[in-house]
Amino acid sequence: MQLVRSCLIAAVAWLAALPALAQGTISNLPRNQTLIVENPEGTIKNAGWFNIWAINAGGQSTGLHQLMMDTFWYIDPNRGVDGVWDNSLASDKPKYNADFTEMTVKLRPGIFWSDGVEFSADDVVYTVETHLKTNGLRWSAPIQVNVASIAAPDRNTVVFKLKKPNSRFHALFTVRWNAMWMMPKHVFEKAGDLLKFDFNPPIGLGAYTLNSFDPNGKWFIWQRRPDWQRTTVARFGQPGPTYVTYLDPGPPDKRVIAQLNHELDIIHDTSPEGMFTLAKQAKTSHGWFKGFPYAHPDPTLPAVIFNLQNDLLKNRDVRWALALLIDIKAVSMASYRGAATISAIGVPPTGTHPDYYQGPLEDWLKAFELDTGKRKIKPYDPTVGKQIADMLRPSLGDQVPSAPDQIARAFGRGWWKPDPQAATELLQRAGFKKVGGKWQTQDGKPFAIKITVEGEARPVMTRAGSMIAQQWQQAGIDAATTVAQGTFFERRQTGDFEAIISWSVETWGGHPDLSFFLDSWHSQFVVASGKPQPPRNWQRWSNPELDKIIEDVRRVDFDDPKGVELGRDYLKLAVREMPIIPLMSYNVFTVMDETYWTGYPNAETAPYTDPVPNWGNTKYMMVKLKPTKP
Amino acid sequence: MTSSYPAYLLRRLGQFVLVVFIGINIVFFISHATPIDPVEQTVAAATQFGATSPEAIALMRQSLRELYGLEGGLWEQYAVFWQRIAVADFGPSLSAFPTPVSVLIRRAAPWTVGLWSIATLISWSLGNLLGGLAGYYPRSRALRAAGAVAMALHPIPYYIVGFVLLIVFGYVWPILPITGGYQINLERAFDLRFVASVFRHSLLPALSLILVGLGGWFLGMRSLVSNIVTEDYVVFAELGGVRPRRILASYVMRNALAPQVTGLAMSVSTIYTGVIIIEQVFGYPGLGSLLVYGVLAGDYSLVLGVASVSIIAVALAVLAIDLLYPLVDPRVKAR
Numbered sequence: 001m002q003l004v005r006s007c008l009i010a011a012v013a014w015l016a017a018l019p020a021l022a023q024g025t026i027s028n029l030p031r032n033q034t035l036i037v038e039n040p041e042g043t044i045k046n047a048g049w050f051n052i053w054a055i056n057a058g059g060q061s062t063g064l065h066q067l068m069m070d071t072f073w074y075i076d077p078n079r080g081v082d083g084v085w086d087n088s089l090a091s092d093k094p095k096y097n098a099d100f101t102e103m104t105v106k107l108r109p110g111i112f113w114s115d116g117v118e119f120s121a122d123d124v125v126y127t128v129e130t131h132l133k134t135n136g137l138r139w140s141a142p143i144q145v146n147v148a149s150i151a152a153p154d155r156n157t158v159v160f161k162l163k164k165p166n167s168r169f170h171a172l173f174t175v176r177w178n179a180m181w182m183m184p185k186h187v188f189e190k191a192g193d194l195l196k197f198d199f200n201p202p203i204g205l206g207a208y209t210l211n212s213f214d215p216n217g218k219w220f221i222w223q224r225r226p227d228w229q230r231t232t233v234a235r236f237g238q239p240g241p242t243y244v245t246y247l248d249p250g251p252p253d254k255r256v257i258a259q260l261n262h263e264l265d266i267i268h269d270t271s272p273e274g275m276f277t278l279a280k281q282a283k284t285s286h287g288w289f290k291g292f293p294y295a296h297p298d299p300t301l302p303a304v305i306f307n308l309q310n311d312l313l314k315n316r317d318v319r320w321a322l323a324l325l326i327d328i329k330a331v332s333m334a335s336y337r338g339a340a341t342i343s344a345i346g347v348p349p350t351g352t353h354p355d356y357y358q359g360p361l362e363d364w365l366k367a368f369e370l371d372t373g374k375r376k377i378k379p380y381d382p383t384v385g386k387q388i389a390d391m392l393r394p395s396l397g398d399q400v401p402s403a404p405d406q407i408a409r410a411f412g413r414g415w416w417k418p419d420p421q422a423a424t425e426l427l428q429r430a431g432f433k434k435v436g437g438k439w440q441t442q443d444g445k446p447f448a449i450k451i452t453v454e455g456e457a458r459p460v461m462t463r464a465g466s467m468i469a470q471q472w473q474q475a476g477i478d479a480a481t482t483v484a485q486g487t488f489f490e491r492r493q494t495g496d497f498e499a500i501i502s503w504s505v506e507t508w509g510g511h512p513d514l515s516f517f518l519d520s521w522h523s524q525f526v527v528a529s530g531k532p533q534p535p536r537n538w539q540r541w542s543n544p545e546l547d548k549i550i551e552d553v554r555r556v557d558f559d560d561p562k563g564v565e566l567g568r569d570y571l572k573l574a575v576r577e578m579p580i581i582p583l584m585s586y587n588v589f590t591v592m593d594e595t596y597w598t599g600y601p602n603a604e605t606a607p608y609t610d611p612v613p614n615w616g617n618t619k620y621m622m623v624k625l626k627p628t629k630p
Numbered sequence: 631m632t633s634s635y636p637a638y639l640l641r642r643l644g645q646f647v648l649v650v651f652i653g654i655n656i657v658f659f660i661s662h663a664t665p666i667d668p669v670e671q672t673v674a675a676a677t678q679f680g681a682t683s684p685e686a687i688a689l690m691r692q693s694l695r696e697l698y699g700l701e702g703g704l705w706e707q708y709a710v711f712w713q714r715i716a717v718a719d720f721g722p723s724l725s726a727f728p729t730p731v732s733v734l735i736r737r738a739a740p741w742t743v744g745l746w747s748i749a750t751l752i753s754w755s756l757g758n759l760l761g762g763l764a765g766y767y768p769r770s771r772a773l774r775a776a777g778a779v780a781m782a783l784h785p786i787p788y789y790i791v792g793f794v795l796l797i798v799f800g801y802v803w804p805i806l807p808i809t810g811g812y813q814i815n816l817e818r819a820f821d822l823r824f825v826a827s828v829f830r831h832s833l834l835p836a837l838s839l840i841l842v843g844l845g846g847w848f849l850g851m852r853s854l855v856s857n858i859v860t861e862d863y864v865v866f867a868e869l870g871g872v873r874p875r876r877i878l879a880s881y882v883m884r885n886a887l888a889p890q891v892t893g894l895a896m897s898v899s900t901i902y903t904g905v906i907i908i909e910q911v912f913g914y915p916g917l918g919s920l921l922v923y924g925v926l927a928g929d930y931s932l933v934l935g936v937a938s939v940s941i942i943a944v945a946l947a948v949l950a951i952d953l954l955y956p957l958v959d960p961r962v963k964a965r
Contacts, residue, residue: 026814043913046726142682145683248809534682
């Protein structure tokens with residue numbers, strides 16, 4: 001009996017100890033010195049390829065561009081460690097001549113490649129000249145279009161001569177997610193055919209070097225350089241983690257399980273439901289916002305993008321009518337389960353944009369009048385953000401902020417009031433008729449509109465599209481969604497859609513300059529129907545007034561306050577014309593576990609950078625992280 | 631039989647070549663009919679986040695088209711494709727350019743083949759053994775219960791079983807790894823530690839395949855045995871006092887196994903159904919993940935490569951069974 005009892009106790013103890021055996025997912029590395037991060041690229045099929053300049057050949061956000069690459073400047077999508085703009089490899093901001101045909105860059109001295117060679121202007125000249133003479137590299141095309149020549153008058157200065165005036169040429173070397181990275185001349189000049197050179201092991205300027213990687217592409221481990229003081233982030237202190245592992249944890253449910261088991265410190269993105277589960281069950285997990293909506297609003301603006309080359313949608317009244325048939329509260333609930341940050345105007349409500357745009361334009365929006373043909377209405381409802389917060393508070397309690405400024409930051413400010421009567425008047429003015437409860441176009445055909453959505457690859461946006469189609473259907477329009485799946489980009493680029501849920505507005509986030517997307521909206525780039533449209537004017541909007549704004553932006557300096565004024569002019573024009581219906585920022589449910597690491601960025605007390613870990617800007621997160629179990 | 635075997639061999643080899651030729655042609659034209667353009671996928675990926683100049687995009691498109699070898703019509707690409715197939719080269723992957731497709735397949739194939747072969751052998755052996763016993767001893771309560779479990783599990787899709795196992799052993803009682811092929815940062819060497827890690831990581835995906843696959847073999851074998859036990863030679867053996875164990879092994883199971891062996895060869899195709907799904911669920915680094923990735927990226931070189939290998943593998947397995955049957959089973963004559 002004694003023996004049986006002992007065996008039973010031993011068995012129970014063994015079974016209880018099994019979960020502990022399942023922990024320790026990384027071999028031979030101290031967990032308390034290792035940060036484990038999700039790589040949203042998934043499993044890298046070509047894992048041993050680190051030549052990031054060869055387009056689409058290997059992984060990028062495997063840690064390669066966050067921890068190992070560097071370039072002249074970074075703009076933070078939030079507030080920045082020491083301001084939004086950071087001179088990284090450059091020691092100062094770009095200096096242009098009067099007509100923006102020449103850009104001079106002063107380099108920071110004392111920066112070394114990970115193999116001990118000092119970085120210099122020769123590396124910059126080599127990088128640019130290599131892209132000038134080699135087709136098919138990631139940045140060959142923009143360099144060949146812009147650069148006439150480059151020279152290095154001394155070891156720490158480079159001068160670019162441009163083929164034509166370009167006041168935003170520095171954007172090519174300014175990280176917003178990524179930028180053109182510097183190549184180590186001493187490695188690449190011996191490499192032969194650069195398009196076939198795998199750059200394994202990589203040599204970089206960042207504070208980390210490659211430790212090991214899985215040949216099947218599931219994980220990559222990076223190790224802090226012993227000479228991290230000779231890298232650009234050293235100005236902000238020592239990077240906390242000794243090791244950083246980027247891995248593919250699988251679909252959203254597995255990411256949640258991995259973090260509940262403390263085997264994944266940073267989830268790049270999960271579903272709203274996954275976020276809510278973690279918020280409820282894991283005391284050590286938190287998002288960008290302390291409470292609801294948790295997610296980080298990326299400087300990207302999902303919208304209903306109309307194809308303005310479609311005859312039915314050329315009429316502004318039709319587009320406005322469709323906007324007034326949307327109940328954004330229901331769209332917010334359907335897409336993000338309420339965790340959306342809405343915007344009525346054409347910039348995402350994130351970073352510093354609310355200070356430059358949403359806030360200052362609030363009075364203009366309240367006063368904005370829309371002529372329906374029968375009367376003038378004021379369509380803007382400044383209380384929609386508050387209404388969403390009030391709607392969620394009974395079920396989520398204190399998780400939902402109550403201070404007006406916090407609500408504005410978390411849920412957005414106002415949006416357009418659903419107004420079926422005004423929509424009816426606008427459609428009637430456009431020559432449409434309602435017969436038997438169904439709208440007909442001017443020629444008596446049913447008013448049918450398909451909203452193209454991406455499908456399961458982007459469920460949140462797909463749900464938004466479905467809800468909008470449902471609302472338009474209820475108003476008597478023959479609306480439906482069409483799921484594009486893998487053909488989504490193809491269809492968006494070739495204009496094979498009537499309306500599509502996507503984004504044509506992306507911004508720096510921290511900096512108010514809008515040229516990042518707006519320059520591409522000039523009518524000079526709009527192509528004929530059926531031909532591939534260059535990013536990002538997917539709506540193919542041509543407008544002389546907009547062209548004038550863009551041309552004025554091109555003539556002013558990047559930091560000139562006039563740029564903000566011109567940005568507001570664009571926003572007012574976009575409200576009047578409604579080429580796209582802005583919905584909300586692209587909220588990313590990045591979840592950070594504080595079991596092993598603390599010091600992550602957050603909206604309330606540490607908005608120093610974007611926590612979304614596939615951004616190149618997350619190199620600044622490393623210097624803020626501290627181990628909880630040193 | 632002996633005299634006609636060479637003719638039979640030639641005929642079967644001819645059929646094999648024809649099947650492979652037709653199959654690969656179908657895959658070529660289907661994969662090239664995809665509306666997904668790899669150049670546009672690359673452009674979208676390259677311009678999705680960073681700064682882009684519209685003027686540069688046209689130049690980028692042209693460079694990529696030349697680089698990927700997509701210039702020229704469908705028939706030119708078809709001719710190049712068969713030239714490459716002749717030397718077992720599927721060309722460069724378009725989504726991991728310039729790495730050859732054959733390198734990607736070689737890297738992924740051992741994981742899929744290993745997972746499939748172990749899972750299939752276990753489910754085939756166990757399913758046939760239990761099914762045979764259940765057919766021969768129809769009154770056994772334990773075997774009837776096993777039959778009920780097999781019938782219940784068999785129609786459940788692989789991914790449902792996979793998700794249940796994942797939640798039970800990954801979260802509720804987290805004793806097994808739920809992703810990857812082996813422990814992170816473990817040196818890939820043929821030592822006990824690495825093999826043990828591969829084994830642990832394969833347990834949940836293999837168990838998903840075994841639980842679902844076992845039911846099919848079980849039910850098939852039970853039906854076969856139920857018919858065979860009524861055959862005259864079995865009845866005579868019983869009347870002749872042959873021991874039941876010998877009747878089961880030599881008279882019943884052995885005769886019932888022939889169609890099951892054919893089924894085993896045909897089940898190579900499940901690599902591309904069940905295993906693909908399970909690899910996705912468990913993040914297992916195999917051909918399934920590679921194929922899905924290729925389809926989504928519009929990388930028809932990769933899709934063609936994986937699909938061609940699958941066609942050849944299934945056709946080869948069936949050919950091997952066809953050629954071996956006349957040698958081992960006298961009832962099958964080479965006609």
